[in-house]
Amino acid sequence: MADYDLAVIGGGLNGVSIARDAAGRGLRVILLEQGDLGAGASQASPRLIHGDLQVLERRGLFRVRAALRERDIWLRTAPHLVRPMRFVIPANSDERQPWVLRSWLLLYDRLASRPRLPASATIDITHHPVGNALKRPIGVAFEYSDCVVDDSRLVVLTAVDATERGADIRTGARCVRADRLDSWRLVVIDRGHRRVVTARALANASGAWSASVAETVLRMKPPEFGAVQISQIVVRRLFDTDNVYVFQNSDRRLIFASPYERDFTLIGTVGHAFKGDPAAVSMTSGDVGYLCDAANRYFRERIELVDVIRTVSGANLVAGPAARDGAMAFDRTRGKAPLLTVFGGDVTTARLRAERALDRLTPFYPMSPRWTAHTSLPGGDFAWERFEDEVDAAVARWRFLSEPQARRLVAAYGTRLAAILGDARDRADLGPAFGPELTGAEVRHLMTMEWARFPDDILWRRSKLGLTMKPEDRDALAAFMAAAT
Numbered sequence: 001m002a003d004y005d006l007a008v009i010g011g012g013l014n015g016v017s018i019a020r021d022a023a024g025r026g027l028r029v030i031l032l033e034q035g036d037l038g039a040g041a042s043q044a045s046p047r048l049i050h051g052d053l054q055v056l057e058r059r060g061l062f063r064v065r066a067a068l069r070e071r072d073i074w075l076r077t078a079p080h081l082v083r084p085m086r087f088v089i090p091a092n093s094d095e096r097q098p099w100v101l102r103s104w105l106l107l108y109d110r111l112a113s114r115p116r117l118p119a120s121a122t123i124d125i126t127h128h129p130v131g132n133a134l135k136r137p138i139g140v141a142f143e144y145s146d147c148v149v150d151d152s153r154l155v156v157l158t159a160v161d162a163t164e165r166g167a168d169i170r171t172g173a174r175c176v177r178a179d180r181l182d183s184w185r186l187v188v189i190d191r192g193h194r195r196v197v198t199a200r201a202l203a204n205a206s207g208a209w210s211a212s213v214a215e216t217v218l219r220m221k222p223p224e225f226g227a228v229q230i231s232q233i234v235v236r237r238l239f240d241t242d243n244v245y246v247f248q249n250s251d252r253r254l255i256f257a258s259p260y261e262r263d264f265t266l267i268g269t270v271g272h273a274f275k276g277d278p279a280a281v282s283m284t285s286g287d288v289g290y291l292c293d294a295a296n297r298y299f300r301e302r303i304e305l306v307d308v309i310r311t312v313s314g315a316n317l318v319a320g321p322a323a324r325d326g327a328m329a330f331d332r333t334r335g336k337a338p339l340l341t342v343f344g345g346d347v348t349t350a351r352l353r354a355e356r357a358l359d360r361l362t363p364f365y366p367m368s369p370r371w372t373a374h375t376s377l378p379g380g381d382f383a384w385e386r387f388e389d390e391v392d393a394a395v396a397r398w399r400f401l402s403e404p405q406a407r408r409l410v411a412a413y414g415t416r417l418a419a420i421l422g423d424a425r426d427r428a429d430l431g432p433a434f435g436p437e438l439t440g441a442e443v444r445h446l447m448t449m450e451w452a453r454f455p456d457d458i459l460w461r462r463s464k465l466g467l468t469m470k471p472e473d474r475d476a477l478a479a480f481m482a483a484a485t
């Protein structure tokens, strides 16, 4: 008998979502990730949970409606990671006509399955705080509701849930060979050790690596799609309000500027074809300049290349115009073990994509029914409207936390915060401090429960504390983690 029912190659959002869904349906699952969870394209998303106005513009009504339904599901199942926001589009009659924008937004409101978020509105930003950061003479803007998400933590908490449902999640485990018989025989270099595992089915969810994995690991014909990279920039905070700005650029792209980790702004995205090693994807200065120019058209405060604190890039295969939903192929050649290939697509529809992928396997296994639409991610068992109550409760219970600290921790761990802070009465009870935010207790939790192995795993994926951490604190963290391994 095979060791597992399903092996998944790739610990990006697609891979962990498939592993979670499968484990919850009763399958024995192993997931193999060569580096850290979410270290590929999944950490470079625009961080939006949305129906996508640009899809609406291309008349993709059904896709927008499906994505808005998913938006509701995420709000219900991951209220710590997914925050509703008011998005603001300044009207600019050099671009789309204001009445066209307004009509889209009215349609967008109508397409939302349950209009629990406030409807769109027209605002006079000359007399509204959202106008303060903008250049004159932009007088009118439209605001509407959508959500932002912590994409990296979404990957990790999906993996945590998968493991709690029995999945075996292996990071630092590179699949180097897969032989297809009536089951799969995989050769894995698992943290330096060669290991062989067998599985009844295989999911190739290796993102931009899908083609090279198909060619060199599976030794099959690779998917015939090109890779595309997207990039974003992080700059100092350019506005005080808690909104996402949506700017119409002269090439008709919509550029998003979102609040990012309290003191910063994330601006993106820019994309183009990519060739090369997906692990080495980086942003060109031309792309950085493009995003600075787009922001400078609208924001009062100018930004230049030197103001860019960090760039975020990722590559994935893109399967043409249907790219938003990603691509899925299912190969069940007679007498051979089944192969699923899933890549790309946006964060909003990842749960649905995984559910559909698992549905393809139902003829092969007895499986329990679909379940992920109704089950919270770890720490997400509270109503999204009560997020601030959770923050207040954390400040009341752990009095040494400042409100911003409590907000960061609730946003990361939700109702599972006690697993880190326990009965601590003072910060000193939480072990060594690495800067004002990170404590030994949190680091230990991330290492034992969330697969963190190196400082970057914590500073850039399980949190974004790398933005503010001083070099000496980082060195202390590296030493602490090395000693704890």
Ligand SMILES: Cc1cc2nc3c(=O)[nH]c(=O)nc-3n(C[C@H](O)[C@H](O)[C@H](O)COP(=O)(O)OP(=O)(O)OC[C@H]3O[C@@H](n4cnc5c(N)ncnc54)[C@H](O)[C@@H]3O)c2cc1C
Binding pocket: 009, 010, 011, 012, 013, 014, 015, 032, 033, 034, 035, 036, 037, 038, 039, 040, 041, 042, 043, 044, 045, 046, 047, 048, 173, 174, 175, 176, 205, 206, 207, 208, 209, 213, 217, 228, 229, 230, 271, 314, 315, 316, 317, 318, 342, 343, 344, 345, 346, 347, 348
């Ligand atoms: C062009 C582009 C546009 C995008 N647009 C949007 C958008 O509009 N909205 C949005 O929400 N998101 C967008 N995204 C990002 C989106 O979040 C990701 O594409 C999505 O998360 C799916 O990622 P993935 O799981 O397929 O790939 P990845 O996150 O890259 O994961 C693949 C993983 O496989 C691992 N791997 C590879 N080979 C092996 C091996 N041999 N053994 C073990 N592991 C291996 C890699 O290390 C990697 O971690 C876009 C991304 C791109 C590139």
